[in-house]
Amino acid sequence: MITTTGLTKVYRSRDRETVALDGVDLHVREGEVYGVVGRSGAGKSTLIRCVNLLERPTSGTVEVAGRDLTALAGRSDRAGSALRTARTGIGMVFQHFNLLSSRTVRDNVELPLEILGVSGRERRRKALELLDLVGLADKARAYPAQLSGGQKQRVGIARSLAGDPKVLLSDEATSALDPETTRSILQLLRDLNQQLGLTILLITHEMDVVKAICDSAALMKGGRIVESGKVTDLLATPGSELAHELFPVGGEPSGEGRTVVDLTFHGEAATEPVISQLSRTYNIDISVLGAALETIGGRQVGRMRIELPGAFEDNVVPIGFLREKGLQVDVAPVAGDELVKEGAK
Numbered sequence: 263m264i265t266t267t268g269l270t271k272v273y274r275s276r277d278r279e280t281v282a283l284d285g286v287d288l289h290v291r292e293g294e295v296y297g298v299v300g301r302s303g304a305g306k307s308t309l310i311r312c313v314n315l316l317e318r319p320t321s322g323t324v325e326v327a328g329r330d331l332t333a334l335a336g337r338s339d340r341a342g343s344a345l346r347t348a349r350t351g352i353g354m355v356f357q358h359f360n361l362l363s364s365r366t367v368r369d370n371v372e373l374p375l376e377i378l379g380v381s382g383r384e385r386r387r388k389a390l391e392l393l394d395l396v397g398l399a400d401k402a403r404a405y406p407a408q409l410s411g412g413q414k415q416r417v418g419i420a421r422s423l424a425g426d427p428k429v430l431l432s433d434e435a436t437s438a439l440d441p442e443t444t445r446s447i448l449q450l451l452r453d454l455n456q457q458l459g460l461t462i463l464l465i466t467h468e469m470d471v472v473k474a475i476c477d478s479a480a481l482m483k484g485g486r487i488v489e490s491g492k493v494t495d496l497l498a499t500p501g502s503e504l505a506h507e508l509f510p511v512g513g514e515p516s517g518e519g520r521t522v523v524d525l526t527f528h529g530e531a532a533t534e535p536v537i538s539q540l541s542r543t544y545n546i547d548i549s550v551l552g553a554a555l556e557t558i559g560g561r562q563v564g565r566m567r568i569e570l571p572g573a574f575e576d577n578v579v580p581i582g583f584l585r586e587k588g589l590q591v592d593v594a595p596v597a598g599d600e601l602v603k604e605g606a607k
C-alpha cells in the first residue's frame with residue numbers, strides 16, 4: 263500500500279547539510295497498522311512528510327496505493343493538481359491537532375471538503391457522519407477551546423477522514439495525551455483500521471503504542487531503517503533490538519560466573535515444565551530472575567530470564583536442550599562484554 267524506495271532527504275543550509283533520510287525502503291501492506299519508532303532526530307517526521315510529499319524527497323520514490331507520487335510531484339500546474347487529488351486519499355493526523363480555533367468542530371471537519379469543492383449540504387452531512395464515527399456527534403457546534411485533548415484529537419481524526427482516504431498517516435498523535443486518553447485514541451485508530459480497512463502508518467516514540475495496535479514496526483536510526491517486520495516475527499528474532507525494547511525482561515545476575523538466558527515463548531508453549539526438566543536432566547539449580555506475559559498483536563507472548571550456574575561454555579548443552587524444546591533462546595550479554603548474539607534456535 264505504501265512503498266518507498268531509496269528515499270533520501272538532505273536539508274541544505276548555507277553552511278551545512280543534514281541527511282535526514284538516508285535510503286529508506288519502507289513497505290506497508292494494505293490494511294495493516296505500521297509503527298515507526300526511533301530517537302528524536304532519527305528522521306521519523308521527515309519520512310512521514312515525504313510519504314505524502316509535504317516534503318519533497320531529494321531522491322528515491324514514494325508509491326501510495328499503486329501511484330508513484332514522486333512522479334506526480336512535477337512543477338507544472340497539471341502535475342500539482344494530480345498530486346493534490348492523490349493526496350485526498352491520504353489522511354494526516356498531527357500531535358498538536360492543528361484545529362482552527364475560530365471554527366466550530368463541524369466546520370473544522372468540513373474544511374478539507376470545502377477545499378475539495380464539495381457542496382455545503384453534502385459537506386455538512388459528511389462532517390456529521392464523521393463526527394459520529396469518532397464519537398463526537400454531540401460536539402458539532404462546540405469550539406476547539408471547549409474540548410479536551412482527546413476530543414480535539416478525535417476531531418483531527420474525523421477531519422483526516424473527510425476525503426475517504428485509504429491511508430492514514432499519524433505523527434505522534436497521542437504524544438500530547440495522558441495514558442488513558444491515549445488508549446482510547448489508539449482503540450479508535452484500531453477500530454477505523456478494521457471497520458474501514460484503513461492502512462495506518464504511525465510514528466511514535468512510545469513502545470506501548472506499538473504493542474497496543476501495530477501489526478508491523480520499524481526502528482529508525484540516523485535516517486535509516488535498521489530493523490523492520492511483523493511485530494510477532496520481530497519477537498521471534500534473536501537479538502532484535504525492537505523486540506527487546508518492546509518486551510524488556512529485567513533481572514540482574516546474582517553474581518559472576520553465571521549465564522543469563524532470556525527465553526521467549528509464543529502461544530501455548532509453556533516454560534515451566536521445560537525448566538524443571540532441564541533442572542532434573544542436568545542436575546543444575548536454575549534461578550528465575552524475571553518473567554512476564556503479554557499480549558502483543560493479539561497473541562500471547564511470554565518471556566523469562568533465567569540464570570544457570572557456570573559460564574556460557576559450561577552451559578552449551580543445557581542451552582541446546584532449551585532450543586530443542588522449541589523455546590527461543592537469547593544468551594544475555596555478560597556485563598562489560600560484547601553482546602553475545604546467539605544464532606537462531
Ligand SMILES: Nc1ncnc2c1ncn2[C@@H]1O[C@H](COP(=O)(O)OP(=O)(O)OP(=O)(O)O)[C@@H](O)[C@H]1O
Nearest residue numbers: 273280281282300301302303304305306307308309
Ligand atoms: N526543515 C528542516 N530543515 C533542516 N533540517 C531539518 C528540517 N527538518 C528536520 N531536519 C533535521 O532532520 C533530522 C530528522 O528530523 P525529524 O524531524 O525527521 O526527526 P524525528 O525522528 O521526527 O524526531 P522527533 O522524535 O524529535 O520528532 C534532524 O537532524 C533535524 O534537525
Ligand SMILES: [Mg+2]
Nearest residue numbers: 306307308433
Ligand atoms: Mg518528529
